[in-house]
Amino acid sequence: MKKLLVSLILLAMLVAPLAAVLPAKAQDDLPTNPLACPWEEEEAAEAEEGEEAEATEEPMEYNGGQPVNPPDLKGKPIRVLDLPKLIGIAYFAATTKGLNEAAEELGNVTIITDAPTEANVDDQITFIENYVTQGIDVIAFASNDPVAISPALRRALQAGVHVIGFDADSEPDAREWFVNQATFNGMAKALIDSMVEEVGEDANVAIVTSSLTAPNQNRWISEMLAYAEKCYPNLNFLETVPSEEDQQLAFQRAQELVNKYGEELDGIFAMSSVAGPGVADALTQMGVCDQTISVGISTPNQMRPFIKNGCAPKVVLWNPIDLGYATTYVIRAVVDGELVPGDTEVEAGRLGTLPVINGSEILLGPPTVFTVDNIDDFDF
């Protein structure tokens, strides 16, 4: 027993310094591209053209696929298959609502929503094949698996069907265009700006991320740090802690951060839809929301109580209704020949002009910030 204890202590002594030299990183090494600070935006808008040509020296070439001999349906009524990841959840009910809103405005688009009740790519492939056989003009999909869905989409293109992605992409050459809901630097800017609006720029903040290796989270955090360094150099990042996809762990991490830093801690970024409610719940139950608040990425239904009680006053995400709405406009533009490879923007009704990025993606625009003022307009 004694020997064991001694070896245990020795082991702990060996391990402790190792732990100190291997701190959590939670960022990636990719180049960052911070957007303009709020006060620069107007100037940036004026100087945009010259600057953009400099920043993106070679805009990516169009890398989507094209349908083979599609029928000419310019200005004619079209039937669109809306194939989300699954039906029966509020998020995709919202995208479908947006698709139909735009279809009503246009008047010559019929949306047929049909999808599996579970997020299953095999079922999605069956739906694609059945509709191509029966005859459909356009397929709008959100894939459950970017690789597995691609062969079926390529066969649809072969059969002369237009294929447009939204929310979750396939391989680029398996569809014509993809409507992208948010860029990393756009989300980063919205998160940092929201936090600074709440706690000011001379503040101490911490980050509760999902896992330290999660690629999306690490990209967001890298962009956030770059944007904060550029626009709010006094915003002090204390530390980044992981919570996996575990609400209980996020809850505990937030408690630990508040206990560790006390009143010095002004805000916590919650970087996933699981961390968001966990962190906000901990702040609520500890009753510290007058000192420490949370800003995060999550959905309105999960965060509604915390947006209303002021513990998570701002939640950042995109608007899935707008995502569906933009997708219908993109579809119409493609069928009418108004959006062709090489174009740099597309008209999307009430959303105005949307830019083309990364070769064959259409960007929805800046993310939506949910606050107490607009939270009740959303149900997903």
Next chain:
Amino acid sequence: MAATSKAYKSQTVESGFSLRSLTHLLGSQEFILLMSILALSLVVYSDNPRFGTERNLLNILSNASYIAVGAIGMSMVIITGNIDVSVGSLIGVLATIAGQLAVHDYPIWMAWTAPILAAMVVEGFIGFLVAYLRIPAIVVTLGMMSILKGGLILATGGAWIYDIPQEFFLAQRQPYGIPMPIYFMVTLVILAALWMHYSPTGRAIYAVGGNAEAARLSGISEKRTLMTVFILHGFMIGVAGLLFATQFTTIQSTVPPGLELMIITAAVVGGVSILGGSGTVIGAMLGAILIRVIQSGMIFLNVSAYWLQAVQGILILLTVLADILRRRRQAASIGK
């Protein structure tokens, strides 16, 4: 059985308050654990005194509670020489059941008791397969883990539960400033410890795990003891699930990752022998608290949280190693 326990008692009475029994106490797993918890807390406290605030200590104990309650049942199961790796998935399912009942306007008492009953039914079924059909517990519970995990995703589609009525949140209440889960942990651990120490069925658990053949010869029904253990284990997991479910304002309808491992770790680090036959639920509770102290301490000491998994693994290996060495030494001394 009666004879052996009498002999054991008279032996302890004879040695009385001798040095030997003192070293026995000092060498017990519970004492070592308690000292480890105190020593670790002191180290972290000296580095950052905020670790010692009342709120932080209560947070640690509260977060350890459902693990400790789960580890009570798990200890009994492990003492009989079995294991249950399905508890994490089961707790996820129970939380969803409780939340769904509460959100669909069923009476709150029903939302609280349904998960406990459901857990007793599931564990009773596992116990039946293990005790009467003689299927190894690891196989049964591995299967059950997949069934529960898959079934939960099929049933909920991963949709969260929100807009739960406020009265539902039992674990958020704080009578006399102390979080409710701590009351549950302390009460259930004391009751279980007394039951296992004094009741004939409680003693039978050790007998079955220690030497099934001797237990059978002394008139203990192994099958009935196993059924009792699994149903009681179900009750404890049900309470753990209830504490887990009522802690959060929104319920994540998925299985909490790694929860079964944490409960098993608490029991094993608490001195419950994976070979069966020995261990106490007080040790298991201390094991759960130790895990939470390490977790919290690592944040305070700025140690990457990824070391936690390694530390948890090292703890299990060391305690199992110590247990096996101790048994070997005992066997050797009996041999002499």
